[in-house]
Amino acid sequence: MAEDFGGAGKGAGADAGQGAADAMRDAAERARAGFSDHVLDPARRAGEAMRASGQKAADNGATIGLKIIEQAEQNSRQAFEAMREAAQAKDLSEVMRIQGEYLREQGQRAMNQAREMGELIMQFGRDAVSPVRSGDDKAG
Numbered sequence: 001m002a003e004d005f006g007g008a009g010k011g012a013g014a015d016a017g018q019g020a021a022d023a024m025r026d027a028a029e030r031a032r033a034g035f036s037d038h039v040l041d042p043a044r045r046a047g048e049a050m051r052a053s054g055q056k057a058a059d060n061g062a063t064i065g066l067k068i069i070e071q072a073e074q075n076s077r078q079a080f081e082a083m084r085e086a087a088q089a090k091d092l093s094e095v096m097r098i099q100g101e102y103l104r105e106q107g108q109r110a111m112n113q114a115r116e117m118g119e120l121i122m123q124f125g126r127d128a129v130s131p132v133r134s135g136d137d138k139a140g
Helices: 002-087 092-139
Strands: none
Touching: 002 092
């Protein structure tokens, strides 16, 4: 009977030890899951957002560069057109008229181009901010 009691005591101690080990494993798993949920996943999302933002900035830079080239090309065409007209002018007053028209048109074109670039940059700014807002919604 003492053997039975001793055996039962050993089993109960082993069960208690096993229960403590299980509790420790569960606590460690919860800690790992909490760390992953509250530290790793947000850091991973932030890294992905930064990569996407960097790609978007590069794309936006390329768009602006192409727009500048397009505007320079348009300005050059207009300048050469005005020079052709001036070269075919019959007298100095016609040259002055052509030059005056070109300068007026160039001033208007420059203002339109500056406005277009400003709008493009503002749109890029709005686009850059919008993913941050939607990312905040996901985190909360």
